[in-house]
Amino acid sequence: xxxxxxxxxxxxxxxxxxxxxxxxxxxxxxxxxxxxxxxxxxxxxxxxxxxxxxxxxxxxxxxxxxxxxxxxxxxxxxxxxxxxxxxxxxxxxxxxxxxxxxxxxxxxxxxxxxxxxxxxxxxxxxxxxxxxxxxxxxxxxxxxxxxxxxxxxxxxxxxxxxxxxxxxxxxxxxxxxxxxxxxxxxxxxxxxxxxxxxxxxxxxxxxxxxxxxxxxxxxxxxxxxxxxxxxxxxxxxxxxxxxxxxxxxxxxxxxxxxxxxxxxxxxxxxxxxxxxxxxxxxx
Amino acid sequence: xxxxxxxxxxxxxxxxxxxxxxxxxxxxxxxxxxxxxxxxxxxxxxxxxxxxxxxxxxxxxxxxxxxxxxxxxxxxxxxxxxxxxxxxxxxxxxxxxxxxxxxxxxxxxxxxxxxxxxxxxxxxxxxxxxxxxxxxxxxxxxxxxxxxxxxxxxxxxxxxxxxxxxxxxxxxxxxxxxxxxxxxxxxxxxxxxxxxxxxxx
Numbered sequence: 001x002x003x004x005x006x007x008x009x010x011x012x013x014x015x016x017x018x019x020x021x022x023x024x025x026x027x028x029x030x031x032x033x034x035x036x037x038x039x040x041x042x043x044x045x046x047x048x049x050x051x052x053x054x055x056x057x058x059x060x061x062x063x064x065x066x067x068x069x070x071x072x073x074x075x076x077x078x079x080x081x082x083x084x085x086x087x088x089x090x091x092x093x094x095x096x097x098x099x100x101x102x103x104x105x106x107x108x109x110x111x112x113x114x115x116x117x118x119x120x121x122x123x124x125x126x127x128x129x130x131x132x133x134x135x136x137x138x139x140x141x142x143x144x145x146x147x148x149x150x151x152x153x154x155x156x157x158x159x160x161x162x163x164x165x166x167x168x169x170x171x172x173x174x175x176x177x178x179x180x181x182x183x184x185x186x187x188x189x190x191x192x193x194x195x196x197x198x199x200x201x202x203x204x205x206x207x208x209x210x211x212x213x214x215x216x217x218x219x220x221x222x223x224x225x226x227x228x229x230x231x232x233x234x235x236x237x238x239x240x241x242x243x244x245x246x247x248x249x250x251x252x253x254x255x256x257x258x259x260x261x262x263x264x265x266x267x268x269x270x271x272x273x274x275x276x277x278x279x280x281x282x283x
Numbered sequence: 284x285x286x287x288x289x290x291x292x293x294x295x296x297x298x299x300x301x302x303x304x305x306x307x308x309x310x311x312x313x314x315x316x317x318x319x320x321x322x323x324x325x326x327x328x329x330x331x332x333x334x335x336x337x338x339x340x341x342x343x344x345x346x347x348x349x350x351x352x353x354x355x356x357x358x359x360x361x362x363x364x365x366x367x368x369x370x371x372x373x374x375x376x377x378x379x380x381x382x383x384x385x386x387x388x389x390x391x392x393x394x395x396x397x398x399x400x401x402x403x404x405x406x407x408x409x410x411x412x413x414x415x416x417x418x419x420x421x422x423x424x425x426x427x428x429x430x431x432x433x434x435x436x437x438x439x440x441x442x443x444x445x446x447x448x449x450x451x452x453x454x455x456x457x458x459x460x461x462x463x464x465x466x467x468x469x470x471x472x473x474x475x476x477x478x479x480x481x482x483x484x
Contacts, residue, residue, distance in 0.1 A: 015429050015430040015432075015467070018429070018467050019430075019431075019432060019461075019462075019463050019467060020432055020456070020461040020462065020463075021461075022460075044469050044470050045469070046424070046428040046429055046469050046475050047424045047428065047429050047430055047475075051375070051376075051417075051420065052416070052417040052418075052420035052421055052424075053420075053421060053424065054376070054395055055376070055395060055398060055417050056398050056399060056402060056414070056417050056418075056421070057399070057421060057479070058395050058396075058399065060421070060478050060479055063478045064424070064475065064478065067474070067475070067478075151377075152377035152378055152379065154382075155377060155378035155379055155381065155382045156378060156381070156382070157378055157381050157389045157391065157392060158381055158384075158387035158388070158389050159389065161382075161387070188379075189341060190341045190342075190375065190377035190379060192341070192375070193375045193377070194375060194416065194420075195342075195373070195375055195413065197416050197436070197439065198410070198412035198413040198415070198416045198439075199345075199373070199410075199412065199413065200448075200449070202342065202345045202373070206341055231461075235452050235455070235456070266459065267459050267460060267461060268459070269455055269456075269459060
């Protein structure tokens with residue numbers, strides 16, 4: 001995938017990035033703009049059908065995803081930021097490819113044929129193709145020791161097993177800019193996601209284990225690929241010592257020398273400023 | 284499946300602790316397995332009981348039977364044990380089991396179907412808080428086309444009559460402007476609301 005073919009991209013932010021993780025959304029857009037990509041937010045997008053819909057109304061989850069697919073203009077890829085959203089959208093797209101009856105229903109419901117060639121790409125895919133910007137290694141992140149945390153984003157259901165996964169991308173890219181990635185035990189451990197609301201007693205030990213794992217590995221911070229993971233680590237970890245948690249896109253803005261906005265950092269529940277100041281990554 | 288009616292066979296499953304029904308074997312429904320296979324579209328009968336799913340599942344410790352146990356119970360027709368188990372509600376679909384499964388079974392897909400069957404059959408839901416949460420999220424999607432977290436949390440608390448736990452977390456999130464007061468919505472939420480009534484199977 002070449003940068004020049006990616007000038008115009010449809011963008012599906014999803015509910016989390018649109019509301020509780022605005023700092024993720026804004027930094028991601030900044031990174032894309034820096035790479036010369038024009039993101040056009042999918043007009044009138046709705047919930048992807050994740051978690052609750054597919055948990056108890058899989059029919060509704062499918063139609064919610066389909067409505068989003070039907071809004072995507074032809075001929076340009078659809079960029080998705082959230083690992084849960086992309087799983088829902090890709091699952092629906094896969095079903096449309098496999099099941100002619102589902103296509104018929106889609107047409108009847110949304111008044112157009114499904115675009116079976118639509119490319120649904122994750123932010124990581126863009127970064128893999130363009131993240132280095134052809135630049136020489138730099139010291140922008142100055143030895144910042146981080147634990148790369150992928151959560152469940154690398155795990156797909158069997159029908160999507162041939163989809164690309166990007167294990168190692170955060171390590172690879174952030175190291176290119178001088179950060180030091182650590183090998184640790186919980187890189188792809190589930191964060192507990194929505195159980196955080198109804199069963200915090202189950203989720204807290206899980207996120208504590210993840211946080212403690214990062215601390216034991218000698219990390220100064222965690223880097224997350226998913227806004228849900230970020231939130232759970234922040235609100236459900238009750239250890240005394242907590243490391244700051246960055247969205248991958250936030251660290252990329254620093255790597256590229258773009259200003260890390262103060263109002264992003266103030267949205268963090270675990271204050272990342274002391275670490276960034278100590279590392280001289282912000283003034 | 285006939286052989287599975289024998290208690291001896293059930294006990295032979297050994298590694299998973301199966302419910303002791305005594306002589307009450309008539310409640311076993313051997314067609315249940317076919318129902319779940321059909322409903323989920325998932326051919327989990329090829330499960331080898333290797334327990335890779337249970338080994339990897341981060342929620343195993345909070346479950347009663349664990350994923351492989353749920354599959355075994357379905358195969359033996361223990362309908363009530365399966366549908367009333369907390370296990371089907373504790374699965375969040377992280378797919379850790381799917382990538383570990385040597386038979387490539389979509390276990391979360393199977394769990395999705397089991398929850399729907401449990402709701403339709405009005406069995407006792409032992410993880411009612413999780414169900415309440417899902418219902419409030421769906422209500423929000425019906426109202427706005429998107430999720431409005433603050434309202435979901437408030438309504439969830441009302442439904443559970445639990446006003447104090449997590450007050451601190453909520454306030455912190457408000458202070459950090461992580462919870463918007465106003466919902467983000469689609470132009471015509473009716474389009475999405477219609478899906479809920481029309482999409483009935």
